[in-house]
Amino acid sequence: xxxxxxxxxxxxxxxxxxxxxxxxxxxxxxxxxxxxxxxxxxxxxxxxxxxxxxxxxxxxxxxxxxxxxxxxxxxxxxxxxxxxxxxxxxxxxxxxxxxxxxxxxxxxxxxxxxxxxxxxxxx
Numbered sequence: 244x245x246x247x248x249x250x251x252x253x254x255x256x257x258x259x260x261x262x263x264x265x266x267x268x269x270x271x272x273x274x275x276x277x278x279x280x281x282x283x284x285x286x287x288x289x290x291x292x293x294x295x296x297x298x299x300x301x302x303x304x305x306x307x308x309x310x311x312x313x314x315x316x317x318x319x320x321x322x323x324x325x326x327x328x329x330x331x332x333x334x335x336x337x338x339x340x341x342x343x344x345x346x347x348x349x350x351x352x353x354x355x356x357x358x359x360x361x362x363x364x365x366x
Contacts, residue, residue, distance in 0.1 A: 253309070261303045268296050 272292040275285055302308040307315060 257303060261299050265296055265299060268292050
C-alpha cells in the first residue's frame with residue numbers, strides 16, 4: 244500500500260535523464276553555430292532548442308509535471324497569450340508595411356547602409 248510520502252517521491256532517474264537530454268539539446272544548439280547555419284534555419288533551430296530546454300526545465304526541475312492542471316494552466320496561460328499577441332502584432336505590422344510599400348512605393352532613400360557609414364569610419 245502506497246503512503247503519502249511514496250507519492251511525493253520522484254525517482255532520481257528522471258532527473259538524470261532530463262539532465263542528459265538538456266546536455267544533448269545544448270550541444271545541438273552549439274552545433275547550429277559551429278555548422279554555420281544561416282537565415283531562418285539558424286534562428287528556427289535556436290528557438291526550437293531553447294523552447295524545448297525551457298519546457299523540460301519547467302516540467303521536471305520546477306515540478307510542474309506533477310501539479311494539478313489548474314495550476315499548470317494558471318502558470319502557462321499568460322505567457323502563451325502574450326506570445327499569441329506578439330505574433331498577431333508582428334503579422335499586423337508586416338501587413339501595414341506591405342500596404343505602404345504597395346500604395347506609396349519603395350522610397351528612393353531606402354538603401355541599405357553599413358554601421359561604419361553611420362559612425363563615419365572607412366571600411
